[in-house]
Amino acid sequence: MIRSALPQHRTRAALGCRTETKVKPSSSSYLPVRGLRYHVRTWGDPSAPKVILLHGAQDVSASWQFTVDAMKKDWHFIAPDWRGYGMSQWSGSHSYWQPDLTADLNVLLAHFSPDEPARLMTHSLGGNIVGVYAGLKPERVRLFINVEGYNVPSVTIEDTPKRYTAWLDATAKEDAPPRTYPGYEAFAERMRKGNPRLTPERALFLAQHWCKEAPATVAGGGVMLRSDPAYGRGSPMCYRLDEQSQYWSRVSAPTLWVEGGQSEWLHILLKTGEYARRRACYSNLTVERFEQAGHNVHHEEPERLAELCEAFLLKN
Amino acid sequence: MDTRAIYQPRQISRSEFVNIRGLKYHCRMWGREDAPKLFMLHGSRDISASWQFTVDALKHDWHIIAPDWRGCGLSDWAQSEISYWFHDLIGDLHQLLGHFSPNEPATILAHSKGANVTQHYAGLKPERVRKFVNVEGFVVGSMNPLYSIKRMERWLARMALGEAREPRYDSLHSFAERLQRGNPRLSPDRAMWLTQQWCLEQPDGSVLQRIDPAQKRGGIYYITEGLECWKRITAPMLVVEGCSSGHAKRIHDKGEYEMRLGTFKTMVSLEHFPEATHNVHLDEPERLAEVSEKFLLQG
Numbered sequence: 001m002i003r004s005a006l007p008q009h010r011t012r013a014a015l016g017c018r019t020e021t022k023v024k025p026s027s028s029s030y031l032p033v034r035g036l037r038y039h040v041r042t043w044g045d046p047s048a049p050k051v052i053l054l055h056g057a058q059d060v061s062a063s064w065q066f067t068v069d070a071m072k073k074d075w076h077f078i079a080p081d082w083r084g085y086g087m088s089q090w091s092g093s094h095s096y097w098q099p100d101l102t103a104d105l106n107v108l109l110a111h112f113s114p115d116e117p118a119r120l121m122t123h124s125l126g127g128n129i130v131g132v133y134a135g136l137k138p139e140r141v142r143l144f145i146n147v148e149g150y151n152v153p154s155v156t157i158e159d160t161p162k163r164y165t166a167w168l169d170a171t172a173k174e175d176a177p178p179r180t181y182p183g184y185e186a187f188a189e190r191m192r193k194g195n196p197r198l199t200p201e202r203a204l205f206l207a208q209h210w211c212k213e214a215p216a217t218v219a220g221g222g223v224m225l226r227s228d229p230a231y232g233r234g235s236p237m238c239y240r241l242d243e244q245s246q247y248w249s250r251v252s253a254p255t256l257w258v259e260g261g262q263s264e265w266l267h268i269l270l271k272t273g274e275y276a277r278r279r280a281c282y283s284n285l286t287v288e289r290f291e292q293a294g295h296n297v298h299h300e301e302p303e304r305l306a307e308l309c310e311a312f313l314l315k316n
Numbered sequence: 317m318d319t320r321a322i323y324q325p326r327q328i329s330r331s332e333f334v335n336i337r338g339l340k341y342h343c344r345m346w347g348r349e350d351a352p353k354l355f356m357l358h359g360s361r362d363i364s365a366s367w368q369f370t371v372d373a374l375k376h377d378w379h380i381i382a383p384d385w386r387g388c389g390l391s392d393w394a395q396s397e398i399s400y401w402f403h404d405l406i407g408d409l410h411q412l413l414g415h416f417s418p419n420e421p422a423t424i425l426a427h428s429k430g431a432n433v434t435q436h437y438a439g440l441k442p443e444r445v446r447k448f449v450n451v452e453g454f455v456v457g458s459m460n461p462l463y464s465i466k467r468m469e470r471w472l473a474r475m476a477l478g479e480a481r482e483p484r485y486d487s488l489h490s491f492a493e494r495l496q497r498g499n500p501r502l503s504p505d506r507a508m509w510l511t512q513q514w515c516l517e518q519p520d521g522s523v524l525q526r527i528d529p530a531q532k533r534g535g536i537y538y539i540t541e542g543l544e545c546w547k548r549i550t551a552p553m554l555v556v557e558g559c560s561s562g563h564a565k566r567i568h569d570k571g572e573y574e575m576r577l578g579t580f581k582t583m584v585s586l587e588h589f590p591e592a593t594h595n596v597h598l599d600e601p602e603r604l605a606e607v608s609e610k611f612l613l614q615g
Contacts, residue, residue, distance in 0.1 A: 034396075034475065034478075035396030035397075035479070036396065091397055091399065092338070092395075092396075092397025092398075093338070093397050093398065093399035093404075094337040094338050094339075094399075094404070094407065095399065095401075095403070095404065095407065097399060097401050097403075097534070099468070099471070099536060100399070100533075102468075102472065103471075103472055103475035103476070106472050106475065106476055107475070107476060110476065132468075135465070136465065136468055136469055136472060137469075137472075157540050157541065157544055158544065160540075160541045160544040160545065161439060161440055161544055161545055161548060164403070164406070164436070164440050164541075164545065165440050165441070167403070167407070168406065168407060168410050168440060168441070171337060171407045171410065171411070172410055172411065172414060235403075236403050236406075237403070238538075238541060243464060246464070246465055247465070250465070
C-alpha cells in the first residue's frame with residue numbers, strides 16, 4: 001500500500017477555497033486484473049464492513065471522496081479506477097468493450113470479497129456494469145446502490161447498421177493530438193461551465209484527479225485528461241432494452257436508485273416512456289430523486305447522498 | 317528427418333506487414349501486382365496460408381491479398397492488450413481495405429468467420445465491396461440477445477480462469493495428423509506443408525500453433541444484429557456450402573438456415589460441394605477455385 005499518489009488541494013489557497021469538511025485520506029494499491037494493472041483506492045479501516053465504489057465514464061475513483069468524507073460510520077471503501085481511467089492501465093486496444101469491464105468486476109470481487117456477496121455503490125457506467133453483473137451473478141451481490149446508472153438510451157435492432165458504421169468511421173479517423181488545458185485551475189473552470197452546481201473547491205479536486213501534467217512530447221504543455229482517448233471511439237455494441245431487462249429482472253439484491261431531477265439522461269428516459277418499464281424489472285427497488293441535482297449527484301450533493309446511502313447500507 | 321512428401325506450392329507467396337488499428341498485420345500476397353486484386357479472408361483458428369491450395373488452382377491472374385487475422389499466423393498475438401471482439405475484425409477489415417484498395421471496391425473470397433465478418437461489412441459499407449464469394453459464412457453460430465444469459469455466464473467463467481494455455485503437440489507430424497483427422501480429404505503432403513506454416517517448432521521439438529489461445533476473450537456475437545447488416549448487402553454474392561459441414565447442419569437443425577440465407581438479396585448462386593466439410597478450401601480447393609473464378613469473371 002502506498003499513500004494516494006496524487007497531491008491533493010495543491011492550489012486551494014490560490015483559488016480562495018475554504019476547508020469545510022475533513023478530507024479522509026485514501027490509500028492506493030495496484031493489482032493485476034486480466035492482464036492489466038488496476039489502481040484501487042481505499043478509505044477506512046480494513047476491518048470495517050466493505051463497500052465497493054464503482055465510478056462512471058470519464059470519471060475516476062477519487063470522485064467518491066466527497067461522499068466518503070460525509071459518511072458518519074466506519075466503512076472500508078474499495079474504489080477501483082476502471083481500465084483506461086485514472087491511474088489504471090490503458091488496455092492498449094483500439095476500442096473498449098463494455099463486457100470486458102463486467103469480467104474485470106468479476107475478478108475484482110473475487111479478490112476483495114471472495115467469500116461474501118458484495119455491497120456495491122455505483123455511478124453511471126459503474127451502475128450499468130453492475131446491472132448486468134448482478135443479474136448474471138445474483139449470489140455475488142448483497143446490495144446495489146445505483147446512482148444514475150440505469151438510464152442509457154436504448155437502441156432498436158434497426159439502429160444497428162447506423163451504430164456500427166459510426167464506429168467504423170471513428171476507428172478510421174486519424175488520431176487527434178490530445179487536448180491540453182493551461183492548468184488544473186483552467187480545467188476546473190471548464191468543468192464548472194459544464195456544471196454550475198459544482199463548487200470551485202470540488203471542481204479543482206476533481207481536475208487534479210481527472211488530469212495529469214502533459215508530457216514534454218505534447219505540444220502546448222499544461223494538463224491533459226488521464227483517461228484513454230480510445231474510449232472516445234465509442235462502441236458499436238447495442239444497448240437493447242429487451243436484453244438488459246433479462247439481466248435486471250434477475251437481480252435479487254436490495255437496490256437503491258438515486259436520480260438527479262436535472263439529469264438529461266433521466267429526462268430522455270421519461271420522455272421515451274422507458275422509465276417505468278425499467279423500474280418494473282427490479283423486484284426489490286427503492287427510488288430516491290434529488291430534485292436539484294444533475295447526473296453527477298456524488299459531486300453535487302454528496303452529503304445528502306452519503307446520508308441516504310448510509311441508511312440503506314445499515315438497513316440491508 | 318521427415319521422409320514424407322511435402323506439397324510443393326505452384327505459386328510462392330510473399331509477405332507484407334502493415335499497421336492496422338495499432339497491431340502488426342501480416343498479409344500474404346500471391347500474383348502480379350498489376351493483376352486484379354482479390355482479397356482472401358480465412359476463418360476462425362485458421363491462417364492465410366490455408367489458401368495456398370486454392371491459389372494454386374486458379375487459372376487467371378490475380379493479385380491476391382490474404383491477411384492473417386489478429387491473433388493468427390504471423391500477425392500480432394499473445395499480447396495482453398489484444399482485444400478479440402467480433403467487431404474488432406470488422407474494424408480491421410475496414411482498415412485493411414482502406415490500405416490496399418483505397419479507391420475501388422474490393423473483391424473478396426472469404427471462409428467461415430472471415431466470411432461472417434465480410435457479410436457484416438458488405439452491409440455496412442456496400443460501396444466498398446464489389447463481389448463476394450461467401451464460403452460457409454452464414455452458418456456460423458451466434459446468439460440471440462434474448463437468450464444471452466447462459467452465454468454471458470459461460471464467458472464470464474472463462475474470463476475468470478485467466479488466459480488459456482496453448483495445447484502443445486509432440487512434433488510437426490503429430491499436428492499434421494491432427495489436421496488430417498479434422499479434414500479427411502486433405503492429402504498427407506498438403507497437411508505437412510500446412511503444418512509448417514501453421515506451427516512454431518520449440519527447441520525441445522514440440523510444436524505450438526501460431527494461433528493465440530486468448531481469442532476466447534471476445535466471444536459474444538449477435539445474430540439479430542448480423543441479419544440487419546446482411547440484408548443491406550448490394551454486392552453480387554456466390555454462396556458456397558460444404559454438404560458435410562457440421563456448421564451448416566447445426567443451422568439447418570435450428571431451423572435458421574432459410575431465414576439466414578433469405579437475407580441475401582444479391583445472391584447469384586448457391587454451390588453445394590457434396591464431398592466437402594466446413595473447410596471447403598482444404599477439402600475441394602480445385603473446385604472452389606473453379607466456381608469462384610467463374611463467378612468473379614462473369615458480368
